[in-house]
Amino acid sequence: MVGRNEPCPCGSGKRYKDCHGSLAAPAQKVAFVIAGTQKGGTTALASYLYEHPEIGMPTVKEVHFFDTDEHFASTEVDYAKYHAYFNPALRKRLLGDATPIYMYWDAAPPRIWQYNPAMKLILLLRNPITRAYSQWNMERERGSDPLPFEEAIRTEVERSRDALPLQHRLYSYVDRGFYSDQLRRIWRYFPVEQTLVLKSEELQHAPEAALARIADFLGIARFAAAAPRNVHARPYQGPMSVEARRYLADVFEFEIRSLERTFGWNCAKWLEAGA
Amino acid sequence: MSVRKDLADYGKARRGAIDRGPAAPRPDKVGFVIAGTQKGGTTALASYLYEHPEICIGGAKEIHFFDTDPLFRAGTVPNYAAYHARFDPAGRERILGDATPIYMYWEPAAQRIWEYNPSMKLIVILRDPAARAFSHWNMQRTKNLDPRPFFEALKTEKERCRAALPSQHPLWSYADRGFYCGQLRRIWRYFPVEQTLILKSEELRTAPERLLANVAAFLGIEPFGPVEPREVYARDYDEPMTDDARDYLRDIFEYEIRSLERMLGWDCSDWLA
Numbered sequence: 001m002v003g004r005n006e007p008c009p010c011g012s013g014k015r016y017k018d019c020h021g022s023l024a025a026p027a028q029k030v031a032f033v034i035a036g037t038q039k040g041g042t043t044a045l046a047s048y049l050y051e052h053p054e055i056g057m058p059t060v061k062e063v064h065f066f067d068t069d070e071h072f073a074s075t076e077v078d079y080a081k082y083h084a085y086f087n088p089a090l091r092k093r094l095l096g097d098a099t100p101i102y103m104y105w106d107a108a109p110p111r112i113w114q115y116n117p118a119m120k121l122i123l124l125l126r127n128p129i130t131r132a133y134s135q136w137n138m139e140r141e142r143g144s145d146p147l148p149f150e151e152a153i154r155t156e157v158e159r160s161r162d163a164l165p166l167q168h169r170l171y172s173y174v175d176r177g178f179y180s181d182q183l184r185r186i187w188r189y190f191p192v193e194q195t196l197v198l199k200s201e202e203l204q205h206a207p208e209a210a211l212a213r214i215a216d217f218l219g220i221a222r223f224a225a226a227a228p229r230n231v232h233a234r235p236y237q238g239p240m241s242v243e244a245r246r247y248l249a250d251v252f253e254f255e256i257r258s259l260e261r262t263f264g265w266n267c268a269k270w271l272e273a274g275a
Numbered sequence: 276m277s278v279r280k281d282l283a284d285y286g287k288a289r290r291g292a293i294d295r296g297p298a299a300p301r302p303d304k305v306g307f308v309i310a311g312t313q314k315g316g317t318t319a320l321a322s323y324l325y326e327h328p329e330i331c332i333g334g335a336k337e338i339h340f341f342d343t344d345p346l347f348r349a350g351t352v353p354n355y356a357a358y359h360a361r362f363d364p365a366g367r368e369r370i371l372g373d374a375t376p377i378y379m380y381w382e383p384a385a386q387r388i389w390e391y392n393p394s395m396k397l398i399v400i401l402r403d404p405a406a407r408a409f410s411h412w413n414m415q416r417t418k419n420l421d422p423r424p425f426f427e428a429l430k431t432e433k434e435r436c437r438a439a440l441p442s443q444h445p446l447w448s449y450a451d452r453g454f455y456c457g458q459l460r461r462i463w464r465y466f467p468v469e470q471t472l473i474l475k476s477e478e479l480r481t482a483p484e485r486l487l488a489n490v491a492a493f494l495g496i497e498p499f500g501p502v503e504p505r506e507v508y509a510r511d512y513d514e515p516m517t518d519d520a521r522d523y524l525r526d527i528f529e530y531e532i533r534s535l536e537r538m539l540g541w542d543c544s545d546w547l548a
Contacts, residue, residue: 073349106382110441157463164465165386175464181457187433188451189440250537258530 009059009084016084027083031094032120032218033066033112035186036103038176039134040124041200044229046098048211054220056092058085063097066112067105069166079115094218103182104175106167113189121186122214126200127270128177128255129248133240135173141234144170150244174251180258197263204228299369305333305362306370307396307494308341308388310462311379313452314410315402315476319505321374323487329496331364332372340373341388342381344442355391370494379458380451381443389465396494397462402476403546404453404531405524409516411449420446426520450527456534473539480504 008019034042034049049055065071065082086095102108103123112119126134136152139145145152152159153174160168160175167175186195196217203210211223249271256267309317309324324330340346340358347353362371378384379399388395402410412428415421421428428435429450436444436451443451462471472493478486487499529547536543 114441158467160464165390167464175460178457178460181454181460184451184454184457188436188443191434254530254534254537257533261526261530 012087012089019084027079028086028088028095029116030082030086030097030119031116032096032122033102034096034098034100034122034124035108035112036100036123036182037125037131037179038100038104039131039138040100040126041203042098042100042124045122045124045203045214046096047229048207048223048226049096049098049214052215052220052223054093055218056086056090056095058097059087060085062099062101064099064101065097066108066115067099067101069107072107072111077111077115082115094220101169103179103186104167104172106185109186109189117190119190119194120218121190121195122217123179123183123186123195123197124200124203125179125197125259127267128174128179128252129245129270130240131177132173132248133236133244134234135176137234137236139170140237149173150241150247153244153247174248177252178255180255180262183262199265199267204230297367299329299364299367301364302369302371304371304392305358305373305395306392307372307398308378309372309374309376309398309400310384310388311376311399311458312401312407312455312476313376313380314407314414315376315400316479317374317376317400319479320398320400320474320490321372322505323483323499323502324372324374324490327491327496327499328367329369330372330494331362331368331370332374333362334373337375337377338373339375339377341384341391342375342377344383347383347387353387353391370496377445379455379462380448382461385461385465393466395466395470397466397471398474398490398493399459399462399471400474400476400479401455401535403543404450404455404528405516405521405546407453408449408524409512409520411452413512415446425449426517426523429520429523450524453524453528454531456531456538459538475541475543477545 004015004017006016008014008016012019034045036042043061046057046061050057063082063085065085071077071081085097102112103121112121132153133149136145136149147155152171156171156174159171162168183195183197196214198210198213205228207226207228208223211226215222253271256270259265260267309320311317321332325332338358338361340361359371361373364371378388379397388397408429409425412421412425423431428447432447432450435447438444459471459473472489474486474489483504484499484502487502491498525547532543532546535541
């Protein structure tokens with residue numbers, strides 16, 4: 001939360017109440033969100049968007065506005081706090097927010113819809129099996145999870161109850177991989193045409209084609225030539241165990257088949273060992 | 276919902292005739308909900324429970340407490356006394372139950388139930404989601420709540436249901452209510468698996484004694500008396516489901532059903548036939 005007399009987070013040097021905190025501030029609404037999935041390449045995608053001349057991205061990496069419950073405690077939401085993350089001096093045509101928990105966070109899609117029902121949503125989906133392992137590696141590296149991976153995924157439902165009534169931000173390794181439910185919730189609020197769903201591999205292996213689709217979806221000029229980027233490649237302590245992979249393949253097999261059918265994708269590799 | 280009222284009266288009358296045990300102390304909270312699914316046989320299941328001497332099912336019809344959003348405005352304490360006033364236990368009735376089948380579908384309900392009573396037990400009875408959808412549509416059509424043909428209602432469901440935003444659509448959610456896995460995962464986010472009992476709707480017809488033995492063991496009540504199958508899906512359809520609707524539902528539910536089989540260790544080949 002920003003105090004009214006503190007400097008505005010947009011970097012203007014003015015006090016918050018005289019800048020984005022001003023109740024009279026005219027607001028350009030955020031037009032699109034990169035809403036997930038976590039560990040799906042959202043940071044790499046945002047890094048391309050930062051460089052696009054028509055796009056304004058926030059002054060921090062992940063804004064976490066629509067998943068921060070305090071912002072929504074009163075019926076009058078102070079969106080100036082959200083807009084303060086965008087520098088108005090840049091005068092960009094479209095503002096975008098890349099916060100990958102939005103697609104997972106139950107409360108976020110209705111809040112986004114209430115803010116801007118014309119919002120466009122970009123979703124990068126990664127193999128939920130490797131996504132889970134990548135998230136665990138991140139938490140382990142940060143010292144946030146002392147449990148071995150297999151134990152963490154087998155006890156996830158019980159452990160995550162520590163966060164009730166909220167979802168668990170850290171230990172939701174498996175739960176975040178049920179994309180079909182998350183997509184159905186998004187499509188409850190937003191027409192399918194306002195959403196663009198890509199496989200993470202598309203951005204990783206064929207960034208030009210993926211970025212062209214994103215540019216067309218957002219209605220902006222095509223990106224300059226784009227080389228593949230691997231923004232967040234972290235070293236793993238070791239590979240996923242055979243047992244953990246088998247467990248997750250069992251959990252996600254029909255989830256993956258369902259995505260294949262919904263999007264006409266071929267995700268055979270997601271279910272192969274070593275993928 | 277006069278059926279429910281009739282069943283309640285019937286149950287009470289029957290119990291009055293046979294039950295002469297000492298009165299039980301009134302429980303301070305509702306102990307279980309039959310949380311769904313709609314058109315899954317919740318009324319038939321409740322009708323057996325009405326007759327059980329240790330159970331008091333609340334309301335002459337579905338109570339709809341945890342899905343009534345205005346009762347749960349942020350910053351206010353829900354009026355649980357009004358909820359409890361819907362239950363009138365008599366004799367040996369020592370467990371209160373609420374059968375409101377929208378609870379499992381209604382997104383905020385699980386959290387509200389957990390905030391009310393984290394020890395709540397939840398009974399869920401699941402039916403072939405394609406048959407459920409058609410039964411749901413037939414009900415709305417009979418009530419004149421949906422003028423569209425079934426297949427058209429399915430294909431336009433997402434768009435039509437946006438009329439209820441930011442809420443879910445209570446009437447036209449024919450396909451959406453059939454995605455049980457996500458609804459179960461949400462319940463298990465709040466409640467341990469041991470506090471839930473997931474039943475297969477078709478067993479109300481094919482094996483009611485076994486199903487009710489499971490219910491009795493789960494609730495910790497004495498076994499049910501002799502059980503006869505009851506009409507579960509009473510409504511006659513004017514016309515059968517069309518092939519295009521059947522193909523469409525099979526396409527969207529096939530992997531959902533496979534997931535459910537794996538998650539619950541069930542055989543749902545009858546749903547996929």
